[in-house]
Amino acid sequence: MEDVGVVGWAQTRYGRALVDETPQSLIYSAVTGALDSSGLSIGDIDAVIDAGSDFLDGRGISSCVTVDAMGAQFKEESKVAGDGLLAAIYAYMRIASGLFSSAVVVAYGKSSESSIRKQTRTMAEPFYLRSLGLDALSAGALQARSFMRQYGIGPDACAAVAVKNRLAGVKNPHAQLRKEVTLEQVERSPEIMSPIRKLEACPITDGACAVVMAEGGIARSISARTAWVTGIGHSADAYSPGVRDLHRAASAKRAALSAYKMAGVNDPLSELDLLEVSEFYTYQELMLYEALGLCGEGESADILKAGVTGPGGRTPVNPSGGVLCANPLVATGLVRLAEASAQVSGRAGDLQVEGARKALAHAGGGLAMQTAACIVVER
Amino acid sequence: MVELARGQEDAREPVTEVTGAMDVVFKHSYGEHYDRFYREMRDNKRIVGIKCTRCGGVLLPPRPYCGKCYAPTREWVALSDEGSLLTYTCVHLPFIGQPTDPPYVYAFIMLDGADVQFPHMLGEIEPEDIEVGMRVKAVWNTDRKGTLHDIKYFRPV
Numbered sequence: 001m002e003d004v005g006v007v008g009w010a011q012t013r014y015g016r017a018l019v020d021e022t023p024q025s026l027i028y029s030a031v032t033g034a035l036d037s038s039g040l041s042i043g044d045i046d047a048v049i050d051a052g053s054d055f056l057d058g059r060g061i062s063s064c065v066t067v068d069a070m071g072a073q074f075k076e077e078s079k080v081a082g083d084g085l086l087a088a089i090y091a092y093m094r095i096a097s098g099l100f101s102s103a104v105v106v107a108y109g110k111s112s113e114s115s116i117r118k119q120t121r122t123m124a125e126p127f128y129l130r131s132l133g134l135d136a137l138s139a140g141a142l143q144a145r146s147f148m149r150q151y152g153i154g155p156d157a158c159a160a161v162a163v164k165n166r167l168a169g170v171k172n173p174h175a176q177l178r179k180e181v182t183l184e185q186v187e188r189s190p191e192i193m194s195p196i197r198k199l200e201a202c203p204i205t206d207g208a209c210a211v212v213m214a215e216g217g218i219a220r221s222i223s224a225r226t227a228w229v230t231g232i233g234h235s236a237d238a239y240s241p242g243v244r245d246l247h248r249a250a251s252a253k254r255a256a257l258s259a260y261k262m263a264g265v266n267d268p269l270s271e272l273d274l275l276e277v278s279e280f281y282t283y284q285e286l287m288l289y290e291a292l293g294l295c296g297e298g299e300s301a302d303i304l305k306a307g308v309t310g311p312g313g314r315t316p317v318n319p320s321g322g323v324l325c326a327n328p329l330v331a332t333g334l335v336r337l338a339e340a341s342a343q344v345s346g347r348a349g350d351l352q353v354e355g356a357r358k359a360l361a362h363a364g365g366g367l368a369m370q371t372a373a374c375i376v377v378e379r
Numbered sequence: 380m381v382e383l384a385r386g387q388e389d390a391r392e393p394v395t396e397v398t399g400a401m402d403v404v405f406k407h408s409y410g411e412h413y414d415r416f417y418r419e420m421r422d423n424k425r426i427v428g429i430k431c432t433r434c435g436g437v438l439l440p441p442r443p444y445c446g447k448c449y450a451p452t453r454e455w456v457a458l459s460d461e462g463s464l465l466t467y468t469c470v471h472l473p474f475i476g477q478p479t480d481p482p483y484v485y486a487f488i489m490l491d492g493a494d495v496q497f498p499h500m501l502g503e504i505e506p507e508d509i510e511v512g513m514r515v516k517a518v519w520n521t522d523r524k525g526t527l528h529d530i531k532y533f534r535p536v
Contacts, residue, residue, distance in 0.1 A: 022410035042449040058405040068446025114405045
């Protein structure tokens with residue numbers, strides 16, 4: 001199997017509604033930015049994998065429309081209908097197989113162009129859950145209470161995740177929300193679906209992210225600072241939230257275990273220098289501490305309180321500010337890879353975790369974290 | 380718990396289907412290139428293209444990049460509203476979203492000065508008289524709103 005490295009990445013500006021941008025202009029800006037940062041040109045690329053949502057775009061098979069913007073004319077383009085981190089795993093496999101030498105991975109979304117609340121309702125099938133109007137937020141709220149009750153986790157612990165991540169986001173030039181919030185502000189923000197409060201939910205974001213991946217020979221020839229992909233994993237739990245142990249992120253655990261096994265990570269807390277995870281709501285970051293192996297069952301609030309996952313902690317989680325500071329669906333998880341790659345290659349600027357050599361990027365999908373994807377990158 | 384034997388369920392009225400409908404409204408942003416393109420049509424009855432900085436091709440609709448070269452575009456170019464017919468179809472079948480009742484004619488036209496075909500409709504001609512290669516010219520609407528329908532159709536010159 002070929003070595004595969006992440007050699008370039010770029011994010012567009014993010015905003016609640018980028019009315020002067022089309023999906024194509026966002027894609028073009030992300031892909032050209034990622035190519036520039038890699039030193040490769042589009043002519044060097046032989047595969048393009050993209051992630052988009054036909055529902056968000058309001059058109060069918062949207063990669064037919066975006067092919068020009070992606071630089072994919074007459075390349076072996078293929079689309080993933082899911083988070084961009086899955087597109088990165090797909091690209092990794094193509095290169096690792098030896099059939100392809102390099103790939104552009106791009107994910108984009110303009111959630112502002114329709115109603116994201118109506119959109120996430122369509123995640124529920126029409127026969128059962130949709131009749132109740134169950135959407136991403138209400139499924140998340142059911143999971144939040146289940147998790148908090150199971151482990152005796154108080155609302156203050158969830159609120160503290162928002163405080164930590166929003167503070168980190170202040171330093172992130174890409175973040176949509178760059179203003180810190182206090183514990184009191186979070187706890188006093190309106191309850192949008194109990195127990196989730198307004199400041200505990202991710203924003204609605206327009207934007208795109210792209211990464212460039214290449215096989216070892218190319219990566220070594222163009223860059224001394226490649227983020228090597230050493231582990232991948234993805235997993236899907238049962239569809240219906242009703243049949244799952246809602247207080248456990250079982251698919252995230254499995255995805256991480258696969259990635260850790262491949263990367264030879266035995267103790268993530270001491271071996272990883274940071275994690276970038278997809279926390280659409282505050283409680284999800286706590287659940288992920290446990291699922292991704294940073295703590296034992298029910299100990300997530302304790303390690304947060306002890307500062308283990310905070311800035312300067314043993315294993316910072318979301319030094320970028322995470323999804324609570326920007327949620328450019330369906331690029332959200334790919335952004336985690338871009339941030340993790342920047343960290344382990346020492347190119348994270350103001351966000352740099354000192355001496356970072358190994359990191360995990362996580363993406364979540366489906367109602368109440370049904371699915372997960374993980375990638376380990378290292379210097 | 381009472382176990383139901385097969386056939387013991389109430390069989391008067393089978394439950395067969397649920398009506399699904401999606402009422403999602405989209406506000407698709409035009410972005411800066413479509414903005415200028417449609418403003419030129421609305422305000423100046425002018426079709427504008429944009430030039431690729433690498434191949435020099437004049438592209439329609441205007442966009443930030445040339446898909447073939449993957450290079451940025453820069454220079455705006457005013458095109459003629461006359462051109463040559465490249466291909467056409469006479470639409471007989473009714474379907475949702477049609478701009479007018481069938482029969483009508485869709486056409487791809489190479490406008491003078493452009494390197495990319497322009498999609499529109501033909502009028503003032505019977506389908507049996509249409510010939511590929513014939514010269515056609517835009518017929519502009521008086522009430523223009525900044526859409527492709529600011530042009531009624533193309534007519535033979």
